[in-house]
């Protein structure tokens with residue numbers, strides 16, 4: 238029930254902030270592609286959000302389950318992740334004290350946070366069924382991605 242609530246909450250959240258940022262349309266491989274190209278996929282809780290560097294949000298997080306983590310973080314998982322403050326730039330704010338699955342990529346540019354840190358973006362979300370597969374331990378096979 239709590240998980241359903243979280244899903245509904247996040248969906249409403251995405252709807253309410255997605256007007257200016259347009260994500261690629263739904264297709265059957267969308268979540269698989271996002272998962273396979275992600276650097277970090279984890280179930281986390283956010284316990285603090287601070288403005289950072291003028292454009293960004295800095296989220297302080299705790300991990301519940303880690304699905305993917307860049308090897309450069311193998312010793313200590315990053316306790317801060319970032320996004321852009323502008324929803325028009327596909328930045329996003331995260332709710333506090335809820336178990337949520339986030340998809341992050343190491344910032345190559347200063348779009349979703351400082352270079353080299355983990356950034357999250359509004360379009361990098363996984364659909365509910367995909368999240369279920371992750372949670373129930375289904376093996377995600379990235380070689381099944383079609384080259385399109």
Ligand SMILES: *[C@@H]1O[C@H](CO)[C@@H](O)[C@H](O)[C@H]1NC(C)=O
Pocket residue numbers: 282284298299
């Ligand atoms: C999250 O982690 C911080 C630092 O490791 C810890 O102090 C805090 O108690 C944790 N909060 C929750 C809600 O688990």
Ligand SMILES: *[C@@H]1O[C@H](CO)[C@@H](O)[C@H](O)[C@H]1NC(C)=O
Pocket residue numbers: 308309310311312
């Ligand atoms: C992470 O693991 C790799 C491979 O085991 C190792 O080479 C690297 O030094 C580790 N990174 C850190 C930050 O410890």
Ligand SMILES: *[C@@H]1O[C@H](CO)[C@@H](O)[C@H](O)[C@H]1NC(C)=O
Pocket residue numbers: 366367369370373375
């Ligand atoms: C895991 O979740 C996926 C997606 O909802 C579902 O297709 C699959 O049957 C589930 N597997 C198990 C073992 O529960």
Ligand SMILES: *[C@@H]1O[C@H](CO)[C@@H](O)[C@H](O)[C@H]1NC(C)=O
Pocket residue numbers: 378379380381
């Ligand atoms: C992953 O998918 C590829 C391509 O469909 C397949 O050849 C391979 O056996 C799969 N790997 C596993 C571990 O299921």
